[in-house]
Every structure is written in structure tokens, then in C-alpha cells.
Amino acid sequence: MSKIACALIGSGNIGTDLMYKLERSEILQPVWMVGIDPDSDGLARARDHGMKTTHEGVDGLLEHIEADGIKIAFDATSAYVHAENSRKLVEKGVKVIDLTPAAIGPYCVPPVNLPDHLVAGEENLNMVTCGGQATIPMVYAVSRVQAVEYGEIIATISSKSAGPGTRKNIDEFTETTSGAIVRTGGADKGKAIIILNPAEPPLMMRDTVHCLTREAPDIDAITQSVLDMEKAVQQYVPGYRIKEGPIFDGNRVSIFLEVKGRGDYLPDYAGNLDIMTAAAAMTAEQFAQSMLMN
Amino acid sequence: MDIKGKNITMHDMSLRDGMHSVAHQFTIEQMVALATALDAAKIPLIEVTHGDGLGGSSVNYGFGLHTDEEYLRAVIGAVKQAKISALLLPGIGTVEDLKMARDCGVSTIRVATHCTEADVSEQHISSAVEMGLDTVGFLMMSHMLAAEKIVEQAQLMVSYGANCIYMTDSAGYMLPDEVREKISLLRDRLPADVELGFHGHHNLAMGVANSITAVEAGANRIDGSVAGFGAGAGNTPLEVFAAVADRMGADLGGVDLDKLVDAAEDVALPLMGQPTRISRDALTLGYAGVYSSFLLHAKRAEAKHGIPSRDILVELGRRKTVGGQEDMIEDVALEMLRARG
Numbered sequence: 001m002s003k004i005a006c007a008l009i010g011s012g013n014i015g016t017d018l019m020y021k022l023e024r025s026e027i028l029q030p031v032w033m034v035g036i037d038p039d040s041d042g043l044a045r046a047r048d049h050g051m052k053t054t055h056e057g058v059d060g061l062l063e064h065i066e067a068d069g070i071k072i073a074f075d076a077t078s079a080y081v082h083a084e085n086s087r088k089l090v091e092k093g094v095k096v097i098d099l100t101p102a103a104i105g106p107y108c109v110p111p112v113n114l115p116d117h118l119v120a121g122e123e124n125l126n127m128v129t130c131g132g133q134a135t136i137p138m139v140y141a142v143s144r145v146q147a148v149e150y151g152e153i154i155a156t157i158s159s160k161s162a163g164p165g166t167r168k169n170i171d172e173f174t175e176t177t178s179g180a181i182v183r184t185g186g187a188d189k190g191k192a193i194i195i196l197n198p199a200e201p202p203l204m205m206r207d208t209v210h211c212l213t214r215e216a217p218d219i220d221a222i223t224q225s226v227l228d229m230e231k232a233v234q235q236y237v238p239g240y241r242i243k244e245g246p247i248f249d250g251n252r253v254s255i256f257l258e259v260k261g262r263g264d265y266l267p268d269y270a271g272n273l274d275i276m277t278a279a280a281a282m283t284a285e286q287f288a289q290s291m292l293m294n
Numbered sequence: 295m296d297i298k299g300k301n302i303t304m305h306d307m308s309l310r311d312g313m314h315s316v317a318h319q320f321t322i323e324q325m326v327a328l329a330t331a332l333d334a335a336k337i338p339l340i341e342v343t344h345g346d347g348l349g350g351s352s353v354n355y356g357f358g359l360h361t362d363e364e365y366l367r368a369v370i371g372a373v374k375q376a377k378i379s380a381l382l383l384p385g386i387g388t389v390e391d392l393k394m395a396r397d398c399g400v401s402t403i404r405v406a407t408h409c410t411e412a413d414v415s416e417q418h419i420s421s422a423v424e425m426g427l428d429t430v431g432f433l434m435m436s437h438m439l440a441a442e443k444i445v446e447q448a449q450l451m452v453s454y455g456a457n458c459i460y461m462t463d464s465a466g467y468m469l470p471d472e473v474r475e476k477i478s479l480l481r482d483r484l485p486a487d488v489e490l491g492f493h494g495h496h497n498l499a500m501g502v503a504n505s506i507t508a509v510e511a512g513a514n515r516i517d518g519s520v521a522g523f524g525a526g527a528g529n530t531p532l533e534v535f536a537a538v539a540d541r542m543g544a545d546l547g548g549v550d551l552d553k554l555v556d557a558a559e560d561v562a563l564p565l566m567g568q569p570t571r572i573s574r575d576a577l578t579l580g581y582a583g584v585y586s587s588f589l590l591h592a593k594r595a596e597a598k599h600g601i602p603s604r605d606i607l608v609e610l611g612r613r614k615t616v617g618g619q620e621d622m623i624e625d626v627a628l629e630m631l632r633a634r635g
Binding site: 154191194196252 | 352353354385386388389390408411413416417418598613614618619622625628629
């Protein structure tokens with residue numbers, strides 16, 4: 001079966017982890033990795049894996065797009081440079097999957113709205129944030145049963161799994177995630193909190209979701225919906241699980257989650273990396289399917 | 295110990311850290327009354343924010359009775375000489391919140407991170423500096439990191455533009471020797487024009503002793519709350535610190551000790567639901583090195599799930615939880631409940 005050629009922009013934690021995910025894909029072929037530091041670990045690994053690399057940023061890739069047939073690019077740089085990267089890539093007819101919190105395109109959380117995006121066929125899709133990918137499916141699982149006035153998520157990740165991009169972009173994390181709690185999760189209002197914990201050994205990614213329902217919660221229907229959603233996410237992130245809950249306290253519905261990664265680039269504590277890259281890879285695969293059919 | 299003649303800027307925490315004592319439910323009138331009394335006592339700097347900083351109002355930390363903006367506008371409109379500060383924890387609050395606080399008229403922004411995570415504060419510290427605010431880097435849970443490493447983190451905050459660095463004993467765990475070692479090294483390594491501060495909690499009754507030690511070692515800003523306000527067993531009791539520092543001949547910049555003691559006794563104390571004491575749980579926080587704000591949340595988990603709050607707090611310490619991880623409290627309680635069948 002033929003594959004769709006892809007480029008990875010950004011050679012940090014996310015870009016490198018994504019390389020491993022794409023290598024397992026039956027329809028995606030990672031061809032290029034773009035970095036800015038010639039000595040980065042990510043670029044070295046990409047070369048070892050037979051990929052073409054450049055350390056001259058996205059400009060180093062542009063002239064090769066046509067010759068190498070690049071159809072999809074993943075941007076894992078930072079919110080600050082994404083808009084410019086995206087403009088250049090889209091101009092060349094490349095579909096851009098944005099893993100920064102820049103969010104210039106619509107939010108994509110696969111089990112919630114990937115089918116809608118396949119129909120709409122946008123040029124740029126935003127994968128929200130790691131915390132958003134872990135929690136918004138659960139906000140949606142509650143809001144598809146009944147109205148949610150307020151959704152709040154707390155994402156706790158190990159310090160080791162947060163690279164310099166995430167650290168510089170911490171406001172973009174909270175703002176993008178809270179925006180997506182509303183627009184994708186379906187809550188009237190959203191709040192997102194991120195905590196970094198330096199404990200050794202590193203802790204597994206943990207996420208807490210609180211939803212305040214407008215009317216008294218339908219316990220049975222919400223519980224079923226939440227358990228169904230856990231299974232849907234496990235399709236692409238096997239280490240995703242509900243640790244506790246849903247717990248009901250008046251109009252508050254709380255779900256405590258843990259995300260164990262597949263240990264591709266960073267060890268399995270870095271579920272935050274995994275859920276982001278797995279969601280992006282799954283999104284790209286669905287688009288690749290339709291590209292191959294056309 | 296000798297702090298004779300040293301200048302000390304006292305920074306009141308009753309209306310921010312003290313928010314934890316009342317589950318963030320101060321009325322505007324209560325806040326203004328206490329701020330006015332502190333202002334009359336010539337306290338130079340008063341912090342006003344949700345207990346968990348700007349944007350802290352949430353399910354996780356507790357919703358405030360009013361918004362940060364409502365509290366800030368009311369207090370800033372009421373004080374005569376005191377300047378007002380706001381706290382911000384990156385990951386909870388954002389630069390947008392910071393702009394709001396600036397628009398309300400705060401003089402000082404304190405950007406707080408866990409002691410190992412200073413590099414998440416770059417956006418916020420540099421924004422506050424650009425706004426021309428007195429900008430403080432606030433290293434929480436400083437007992438969890440060796441002195442040399444604390445210096446590295448402080449240097450990051452200074453490189454972003456902070457003009458003052460705080461060593462924050464969020465768990466009330468530190469003893470004076472540790473305070474001396476860390477503040478001395480910071481004083482030694484940081485530029486002389488960078489001020490140093492100490493923020494204590496009284497969980498092991500060391501708040502005053504630690505603060506005096508910090509001054510002796512080179513700190514000039516000292517945080518405290520009156521009448522036992524503050525998370526855990528409260529912050530360093532400010533009126534007691536002032537009395538001790540005054541007897542030792544420090545320069546408190548014109549703070550009126552009698553009026554401060556009156557503010558504590560006549561205004562602050564009646565606002566407390568229950569007078570603060572070093573309870574079993576507060577002592578556990580200090581002994582086990584656990585974030586002081588967890589106390590009331592652990593009490594609530596005990597009431598709801600029947601797991602003793604002390605056991606929950608010890609387990610949170612064992613797991614090396616950090617400030618902000620309040621969501622772990624119910625999670626741990628549920629896990630313990632399950633383990634106990």
C-alpha cells in the first residue's frame with residue numbers, strides 16, 4: 001500500500017516522539033525532520049532512522065516539498081513561530097497539523113470531532129494541548145448527556161516531560177485548553193490548570209476533570225458515557241485510564257485520569273507526550289486515507 | 295543573633311494567604327476593614343489575591359466569594375499609604391490576569407513557581423518588568439531543593455528581570471540553620487541590588503525564628519499574617535515578628551507596633567472562624583514537608599470519605615506532591631478508601 005509522505009517540524013520531545021508513532025503507521029511515511037539546532041538529539045535520531053533533516057527551520061524544507069511529495073506536516077515548534085510556519089506550508093499545498101498551542105486552526109480532539117474535520121477538510125488543524133487531549137473527551141462525555149455550565153481540568157505532568165517550548169508557552173497552554181473545553185468539550189465556561197512536578201522517579205501524567213452540570217446529574221447516563229469515552233481514547237492511547245470516578249457530589253462530576261505513555265521517545269511516565277502525538281498521528285492517518293482514496 | 299539597624303520591609307499576607315483560612319470567602323467589607331487597619335499601622339505592602347493567586351478561583355482550590363478584581367479595586371481604593379501586591383502562579387494565572395492587576399493599581403507582582411521550575415515564570419516576570427512593576431520571583435517549597443540549586447533557579451528569575459527573590463517555606467518545614475544556609479548563599483551569589491525575602495509558615499512554630507534568621511543572613515522583605523491567618527498554622531505571625539524585630543533594634547520603616555497588634559486583636563481575630571493553633575494536621579504538614587494549603591482540603595476529604603486527614607497528608611508528602619496539586623487529595627483519599635476495603 002502506498003503511503004503519504006510527512007514532515008515533522010520541530011525536533012524536541014514532541015517531534016521526536018511523533019517520529020516513532022509515524023514509523024508504525026501503515027499509511028504515513030515520515031520523510032523529513034526540521035530543527036533549528038544541528039546538535040539536537042531529535043535530528044540525530046531522525047538521521048539514524050533514515051529521515052532527511054535540516055537545522056535551518058521550515059525554510060530549509062520548503063524547496064524539497066514538491067520533490068519529496070510532502071502532503072502533511074506536523075508542527076511541534078512553539079506557538080510563537082507556528083503561524084509563519086503554517087503560512088509557508090499551506091502555500092505549498094501541505095496540510096498542517098499543529099501541535100503547538102497556537103490554535104490558528106480549529107481544535108481537533110479525535111474522539112469528539114475528527115469526523116467533522118474530515119468532512120470540512122481544513123488546511124490547518126490544532127491539536128489543542130496534551131492536557132486538552134487527555135481531558136476534553138471527558139468534558140464532552142458529560143456534556144453530550146446534559147448541559148455543563150463549567151468545565152475545569154487540572155493536568156499534572158512530570159517536570160522531565162515538559163520541554164522548553166511548553167515552559168515558555170505556559171499561558172498559551174492554559175488559554176488554549178480552556179478555550180477548547182468550551183468550543184470542543186461543550187461546557188459554557190472553561191478553566192485549565194497545569195502543574196509540573198519534579199519528583200523522582202517521574203510521575204505518570206495525571207488529569208482531573210470537574211464538570212458542573214446545570215441540572216442534577218443523570219448518574220447512570222453520565223457514568224456510561226464516560227466509560228464509553230475511556231474506551232474510545234484507549235483505541236489510540238492504550239495507557240489511558242480512569243483512575244477514580246466519575247464521582248458525583250451535588251452538581252459536580254469529577255473524573256480522575258492517568259495517562260501512561262508507550263515509552264517511544266521518553267519513558268512511559270510521559271503520557272502527556274503520547275496522547276498528543278498519538279492524537280496527531282491518528283488525525284493524519286484519517287486524512288491520509290481520504291487522500292489515498294482520491 | 296544580630297539584626298540591629300537592618301531595614302525590614304514587612305509584607306502582610308492576611309488577605310491572600312489568609313484567604314486559605316476562610317476558604318476564600320472574605321467579604322469585601324472584611325477585606326477593606328483589615329486592609330485599612332494594617333494601612334493605619336503603616337504596613338508598607340499588603341497582598342490581595344485569591345489564596346492560590348490570580349485566577350485561583352476554581353473547583354480545585356475553591357471559588358472566591360468575589361473576583362480578584364473586585365477585591366483589588368476595593369482595597370486599593372481604601373488604603374492611604376500601603377502599596378498592594380498580587381500573587382500569580384504560572385499554570386494557574388496568566389499574563390492577562392497580571393494586566394488586570396496592573397490596571398487595578400498594584401505596585402508589586404509576585405510570580406510563584408515550585409522551587410525547581412523557575413523557567414515557567416519567564417513570560418510573567420518579563421511582562422511585569424515591562425509594566426514597570428516591582429517584580430518578585432517566589433520559589434515555593436524551597437525546603438525540597440539544595441542551596442546550590444536554589445541559587446540556580448533564583449538566577450533564572452533574576453535573568454528574566456525580577457528585582458527581588460523569595461525563599462518560600464510553603465510547608466513550614468524549615469529550621470533556622472537551613473534558612474541561614476540558603477539565604478546566605480543567595481545573598482552571596484545574587485547581585486547586591488536584588489532584594490531577598492522570606493515567606494514562612496508557622497507549622498512548627500518556627501515562623502518568627504526563621505524570619506529573624508533570614509534577616510540576619512541578608513533578607514530584607516519578610517512575609518507574615520496577623521492573628522494567625524494563612525494556610526496551615528498560619529504564616530509567620532506578623533505582629534509577633536514585629537515585636538521581636540523591634541526589640542532587636544531592626545528598622546521596620548515606621549511600622550506602628552501598637553496599631554499592628556490592635557489590628558491583629560481587634561480586627562483580624564474576629565474574622566477568623568476558629569482561632570489558629572498548631573493542630574495535629576498543621577504539625578503534620580510541617581513535619582512531613584507538605585504544602586500548607588492542603589490542610590483544609592484534607593479535612594474536607596476526611597469528612598467526606600472517612601480517611602483521617604493526617605494519613606492523607608503523610609501520603610501526599612510521601613508522593614512528593616507540590617503546590618497546586620489539590621486534586622491529589624481526593625484522589626489519594628479514594629485510593630486509601632479502596633485499599634482499606
